[in-house]
Amino acid sequence: MSFSCKIVCSIFYLFLFHNDLKAQEIVESFYQDSLTNGEFSNLKSEFGNHKTVIADYEKQMLIALSYFPELKDVKIVFRLRNRKTPLATRPTFFSMFCSAKKRTYVITISKKSTNYLNTIIFKNLNYNAQIGVLGHELSHISDYLNKGFGKMVVIAKNELLSPTEVDKREFNTDLDCINHGLGFQLLDWSINVRENLKRANWLGAVNLSNDEKSERYMNPSTIMEVLSKHPLYQEH
Template sequence: MAKNLKLWFLILFIGQYNLTYGQKPKIEFVPEDFASADYEQYTSKKKFPEEIRPQVLTALSYYPQLRDTRITFRFRKRKTPLTSRPRILHVFLPKKWRAYVITISTETTESFTPILFSKLPYDAQIGVLGHEIAHIVDYRDQTSFQLISLGFKLGNPSFTDEFEFKTDERAISFGLGFQLLHWSSFVRKSLGIVEWKGASQALETGNAPKVSQRYMNPETIKDYMAKNPIYNIK
């Protein structure tokens, strides 16, 4: 039974992954006001490609509770632009011993290429990283049983809609509203869609019809920011 649970968790939660390295995207822009020394406190137990150091550390700076959480950021060939998950066997470890992986896609199908991480504006890169890190905040507080159950639940599109929407909401509550807004606007403009339900929709249908939100659209993000006093939006 345990072996079967591990197998199903691997299939449903991790998805169609392989271990092939993609060519690392050339990301050379570093903002003039980025002071690396100010962000060194967020490097503890973190691994990431040096070419995206400013984006990663800026996104992590919004989640101080993750300072001692082990997270690896890596480039791979994937259909989905970014994914986050616990390391496979770490699902069964106590919470404080777990490590997590955020995978950044370097190569995908033609229809999905416009929104690869390397093609995003700088603020949008921070926004999408912030979304993935918000998943880890959620994973970190779940028991092993809850994480295994989550793997099964993510096979339900309605549950996934709510799951991703709440993750956007969590990222906004931690202060990443403006960056998430950049990402949301760029995705919709680049793909020519009104609402985006994720990789499967873009890959299967090309230009997607108007559907219920899975990832918040720009107007919804603005509404949530307007209700949160940390943004001081009148």
């Protein structure tokens, strides 16, 4: 099966699975002033429950959360830390032993990384790209809701021992983000990262090789191909 055929099959599989989840309309670009005070209050009331947000990024977080209605009642903590990896999402250790919907998930946003990676930490991304990368991280949580303890252990093991499996999981997480309606924001993030790093491909903070064939995170050209075929984005 060709790469394009795999993309199309993946789109329609994920779309059929998630087509009842989209809460918001497709928007090409969000800006700091995109929300009125009333809209901000409504989003906070509807999607801010059980969420610990970062005040400086609350609007971006609420916009991204609004595309994931299945996470309304899930406990999510956004936090700032000095980390090499720009963003990472994990359940807390003890909540791993709870049912998936009763876990507490933590999205760690790096406020300081290496000199090279500082160019792509959250605060240095444009507004629309910030929402895109939050959508990617929330897509991880959406996926974790379907995984019990055993499958979560397999994910943790693969992160240590199987880069190929990590490539597949991150790539499919990008597809999931697109299916939730944040495709244009993901595209902005993909472009923003590659422009800031001055490289054509981005394989993650711990894998800065010059390999241009592997595609752990979708390259902009791939995202544009997916959007061009995706039923949610046809009007755009």
